[in-house]
Amino acid sequence: MPALSNPQLQVPKISGDGQPAVSSPAEGFDNEVVLSNIREVARLAGVSVATVSRTLKSPERVLPETRDKVNAAVEQAGYRPNLMAVQFRSQRTGNLVILVPAIANTFFARVISGAQQAAQAANYRLLLCDTQGREEIEREFAELVHNHQADGVIQLRAFDPFTEPAPMVNACEVIQGGRHPTISLDNRAAAKAMTEHLIELGHRRIGLIKGPKSSPLTRDRVAGYQDALQQAGIDCDPALICHGDFSLQAGHDGAAAMLALPERPTALFCENDEMAIGALKRIKQEGLRVPEDLSLVGFDDIPFAAYCDPPLTTIAQPAEVFGQQAVEMLIALIEKKPLVERHVVLPFELTLRGSTAVVRQGK
Amino acid sequence: MPALSNPQLQVPKISGDGQPAVSSPAEGFDNEVVLSNIREVARLAGVSVATVSRTLKSPERVLPETRDKVNAAVEQAGYRPNLMAVQFRSQRTGNLVILVPAIANTFFARVISGAQQAAQAANYRLLLCDTQGREEIEREFAELVHNHQADGVIQLRAFDPFTEPAPMVNACEVIQGGRHPTISLDNRAAAKAMTEHLIELGHRRIGLIKGPKSSPLTRDRVAGYQDALQQAGIDCDPALICHGDFSLQAGHDGAAAMLALPERPTALFCENDEMAIGALKRIKQEGLRVPEDLSLVGFDDIPFAAYCDPPLTTIAQPAEVFGQQAVEMLIALIEKKPLVERHVVLPFELTLRGSTAVVRQGK
DNA sequence: GTGAAAGCGCTAACAA
DNA sequence: TTGTTAGCGCTTTCAC
Secondary structure: OOOOOOOOOOOOEEOOOOOOOOEOOOOOOOOOOOOOOHHHHHHHHOOOHHHHHHHHHOHHHOOHHHHHHHHHHHHHHOOOOOHHHHHHHHOOOOEEEEEEOOOOOHHHHHHHHHHHHHHHHOOOEEEEEEOOOOHHHHHHHHHHHHOOOOOEEEEOOOOOOOOOOOOEEEEEOOOOOOOOOEEEEOHHHHHHHHHHHHHHOOOOOEEEEOOOOOOHHHHHHHHHHHHHHHHOOOOOOHHHEEOOOOOHHHHHHHHHHHHOOOOOOOEEEEOOHHHHHHHHHHHHHOOOOOOOOOEEEOOEOOHHHHHOOOOOEEEEOOHHHHHHHHHHHHHHHHOOOOEOOOEEEEOOEEEOOOOOOOOOOOO | OOOOOOOOOOOOEEOOOOOOOOEOOOOOOOOOOOOOOHHHHHHHHOOOHHHHHHHHHOHHHOOHHHHHHHHHHHHHHOOOOOHHHHHHHHOOOOEEEEEEOOOOOHHHHHHHHHHHHHHHHOOOEEEEEEOOOOHHHHHHHHHHHHOOOOOEEEEOOOOOOOOOOOOEEEEEOOOOOOOOOEEEEOHHHHHHHHHHHHHHOOOOOEEEEOOOOOOHHHHHHHHHHHHHHHHOOOOOOHHHEEOOOOOHHHHHHHHHHHHOOOOOOOEEEEOOHHHHHHHHHHHHHOOOOOOOOOEEEOOEOOHHHHHOOOOOEEEEOOHHHHHHHHHHHHHHHHOOOOEOOOEEEEOOEEEOOOOOOOOOOOO
16 A cells, blocks of 8 residues: 555544444344255255255256255255355366456456456356466465366466466466467567557657566567568667566656667657556656657557557557456366367557657658 | 457467367366375375374374374375365355456455455455446355355445345445445545645635446545535535546546536546546647646546646545455454454545646636 | 265264 | 264265
């Protein structure tokens, strides 16, 4: 949380609801749920537990009149199957673990949303884990699979948390040559398309604010950037490439470094929109205008990108589809159904907005 | 996903990894995990299953040498307890459900992050559910408690998904007079503080873009806004209040409505930062400057608020603390420990940035 | 079509 | 201190 050091700070206080300072946890209501089990239902219906089980699982194998008796008893008893017992017995949990480097990241939030919908549709639950990109946390959560707490894992980062084989799908940032199925964007082609767009506008000095060194996603985007430069016969100046960590602050700092160069770039390519928005702030602080003095582009097309001033040219990704596809592939793995493809590549879209323009002639 | 209708669209394609079009799900590795159970360990150690169980649960009740034998056997067998069986037997799951109206919302993402940390620290897992604020989805997920899939629920919206008693904590947007413990912000006081700030700057026509009608959070913030106006002897003009749904678009539309009024407001209070950022775009489109022509404020202090142009004056909330406190209170409920307080109110902080200024004298 | 009964892996009496 | 054993609630043979 932010330091709440402002003098306007309101200290925590307790509502005066007339309750004593310490109250019983059960106060106001009873946490206990009336329990009812399959045996109770069987007794009420005058049948065996097996018949109750069958009525619920495969009703067609039970006489209609028996079925009615059982259903009536279920109703009467307020019976709900104990899923813990069901899972225990059937040795599957119906839980999928999704390892997310940062759930606060707007792009990942969309991925999760897509995954959640697909999971729900397939009658699975999604266990969401914010790993902060740390391997030990990822390993710990992945362990849920071996503990029989989950049936499989979706990993959104290029790291394999398993030492042993396990049902896993790797999406978004994928491990090169990994053993698990993947869903990815052609980051190289996307970065190339974006760089080509800038080159077409006449830019020849194009700064690049990358992601973390270790990220394959960053490596691909850098490669695409270099592909476009090379194709246009432009030398790649290493001074025009700097590192970031995908945060607003990193974009701000990266832009500061770029603008301090003796020969400034005329365009700046940030590897995600957060960094582009951070860079935008710094550029304005420098008294420069976007796109008149400097073109600026991002990657991801987060909702805020369209609301920047100027609105940001970026690469749109079908974020929800990453999540949805990952879930569907993982379930196929778990249920041992054949996968149509082990390595799916999703489409991107170059989204042109107001942050890019033809390079200034005066330069 | 966004419509990928741009001609730049790259159609989905499959990496040419030399694999056949349809591949076996087990291809490249084996999903099966070598199973080992407590009986196997007991056999290896030459002890009973009870001793193995004890060695793992309360080692102090086992002779050191027996313990060593068991530990060696555990190692040798690669034994991991089947948590499904543990849970089934002990009738608790260690799962907490958190119902989130929209995980893509930056504020909720922070709440979740805090909850996740607290859950992990207490050795619970967090089941995250994006409910889109829909009651039927909330009810469905809440049902996990009665299905023995989860021990309790954290609800971030003012709706009680239970008909029967159940362990639940209500945070962020709380139900008035509800039966569950709550963690909330004093929204009324916060909105009042913000409005007072604007009044101190000389504003007397202050527009308000609210949240959805049904939200108590909105009702409290409106009350705080009115408190401040009344205290300053300013009539509350109903034309200056309009509805939104906390989205960027709603802010944009709300601002459009405000600016079309015959007598424009000189300040605009949006009930969250997303709407303020949406409003900011519209205000600029109108050719007006913030804060020179119009002061603008938000609520929540999302990261982007500091990176707006101008940076946004807003109310900071300790979002992570909401999650953390909610988890701690819920665990107390579940474990039937006494709660120190049933209704906790967290502090806010008025965060002054560049989007507010003294009202223009010329008006 | 239905019932009896075994047993999933583990914990917790109770016995020794 | 350690072992024996009875289940937790359910599914699933296997008889009837």
